[in-house]
Amino acid sequence: xxxxxxxxxxxxxxxxxxxxxxxxxxxxxxxxxxxxxSTTLGHLRRHFDDPLLVRSGRVHVLTPFAKSLTTPxxxxxxxxxxxxxxRPGEVQPDIxxxxxxxxxxxxxxxxxxxxxRHLREVFPNLRLDVLPLSExxxxxxxxxxxxxxLAGQSLDVGMPPRDCLFEDQFVCIACRExxxxxxxxxxxxxxxSQHVVVRYFDYQMTFEDEDAIRKAGLxxxxxxxxxxxxxxxxxxxxTPMLATVPxxxxxxxxxxxxxxxxxxxxxxxxxxxxxxxxxxxxxxxxLAALVRAAKSVAGPSKPAE
Numbered sequence: 001x002x003x004x005x006x007x008x009x010x011x012x013x014x015x016x017x018x019x020x021x022x023x024x025x026x027x028x029x030x031x032x033x034x035x036x037x038s039t040t041l042g043h044l045r046r047h048f049d050d051p052l053l054v055r056s057g058r059v060h061v062l063t064p065f066a067k068s069l070t071t072p073x074x075x076x077x078x079x080x081x082x083x084x085x086x087r088p089g090e091v092q093p094d095i096x097x098x099x100x101x102x103x104x105x106x107x108x109x110x111x112x113x114x115x116x117r118h119l120r121e122v123f124p125n126l127r128l129d130v131l132p133l134s135e136x137x138x139x140x141x142x143x144x145x146x147x148x149x150l151a152g153q154s155l156d157v158g159m160p161p162r163d164c165l166f167e168d169q170f171v172c173i174a175c176r177e178x179x180x181x182x183x184x185x186x187x188x189x190x191x192x193s194q195h196v197v198v199r200y201f202d203y204q205m206t207f208e209d210e211d212a213i214r215k216a217g218l219x220x221x222x223x224x225x226x227x228x229x230x231x232x233x234x235x236x237x238x239t240p241m242l243a244t245v246p247x248x249x250x251x252x253x254x255x256x257x258x259x260x261x262x263x264x265x266x267x268x269x270x271x272x273x274x275x276x277x278x279x280x281x282x283x284x285x286x287l288a289a290l291v292r293a294a295k296s297v298a299g300p301s302k303p304a305e
Contacts, residue, residue, distance in 0.1 A: 006047055013040045015077060017053060018070050021060045097286055098127040100146045102137045104200060105228045107150035107273055110248045111165060115293035122289065133200050141276055147287055149276040150294070154208065161274030163291055166298040168246040168271040170209050170264040173253060175237045179260065185242075187216055187265045194223040196235045196243040209244045212268035233257040246271050273298075 016026035017037075027037035045051055048069075053060040062070075103112055108130065116128055131137075133151060138158045140146045149157060150165070172190070174180055180189060190213075197220075213220060224235055232243045233253040242262075245253075250261045275291050277284075 007043065010040055010044060011073065011077060011080075013037065014044055014069070015073055017041060017044075018062060018066060018073065021053060021062060023053075023060075093123060094125055095123060095286070096125040096127075097123070098129055099148065099286060099290065100129045100131065101148045101150065101290075102131045102133060102140065102146050103148075103150040104133050104152065104155075105230060106152070106246060106249065107165075109229065109252065110168075110246075110273070111294040111298040112150060114297040115290060118293045118297065119290055123286065126286065141278060144278040144280055147277060147281055147284070148290065151274060151276070152208075153272055153274065157274075157276050159276060162277055163275040163295070165273045165275055165291070165295050168248050168273070170212075170244050170268055170271065171247045171250045172242050172244055172262040172264055173233070173236065173250050173259045174242050174262060175239060176258045176260045178238055178240055179236070179242070180240070180262070183260070183262060185262045185265045187218060190242065190265050191218040191220060193221065193242045194240065195220045196224045196226065196232055196241055197222050198227070198229055198232060198243075198245070199225055200227060208268050208271060209264070209266075212264075212266040216266050233259055 012030055013026065013032070016029040017023070020026040020029060023037050023041065024034050027034045030037075032040075041053065048065065050063055050065045052063055052066040054063060101112070112130070119126060131146065133155060137146075137149055137151070138156065141149050142158060149155075151157065172185055180193065223241055226232065226235065229245060229249050232245060232249075234257070235241070236243050237257060237259065244264060247261075250259075253259055254261065275294070277287060281287050
């Protein structure tokens with residue numbers, strides 16, 4: 001095989017010649033005849049336009065150019081050897097790889113941020129390309145164009161989830177100073193309040209909190225709709241508005257914003273964050289390590305406060 005006019009098969013012969021500095025011994029090292037090694041040396045001399053080995057009395061010595069080839073050649077062959085030993089379930093820590101992930105901002109905040117930090121400690125050259133959920137996400141996954149999708153059961157991915165990272169529950173949050181009095185909400189009080197509501201996108205998506213409210217025969221007054229949980233705490237502070245968010249998000253908000261957490265006053269199924277990947281990634285050790293890290297940092301469900 002040739003690359004830029006160079007026969008890559010001659011690399012092993014070149015290493016033998018540089019280390020042995022003798023045609024006969026170099027030929028024996030790579031199991032060639034002496035004449036075949038002499039022919040190869042001739043090809044190498046013409047390619048590099050350098051004699052490489054020159055006679056000095058009864059021995060051969062390396063030319064200055066040949067000496068300069070030793071280090072890069074050894075490094076190249078070591079990398080080639082490591083490459084040839086790679087197997088699906090065996091990943092070298094210094095592997096250079098990009099993993100494309102589609103994730104909701106809920107998934108990023110609750111587990112992906114910390115999981116990516118853990119993974120970089122093991123695979124320092126790993127690169128993550130994190131994309132937001134969109135109407136295209138199921139198609140990208142089906143076509144194998146993304147490695148991993150992290151989303152709740154609200155997103156119709158078009159295939160069964162491959163793993164469940166954790167479960168959560170809905171809670172309501174309000175400003176401690178201007179929100180509702182007390183620590184309990186009735187369904188009627190919930191319905192009479194104004195709300196900040198999170199919506200990623202409309203296509204192929206239902207929302208468990210909305211379903212629970214409708215089953216109770218009620219609706220809520222949407223005052224502000226936002227695409228990300230990131231803005232919710234800021235939007236309700238210093239207002240009487242409520243927001244319904246997963247308990248893990250509320251727990252994070254409570255560390256940085258003057259909010260209080262109230263029970264969501266409707267029965268609902270647990271929120272589940274699922275991992276989806278294409279069947280072609282079933283033996284992907286990097287992906288498996290990322291999913292394990294996400295499950296590990298997520299830990300048990302956060303109780304409502």
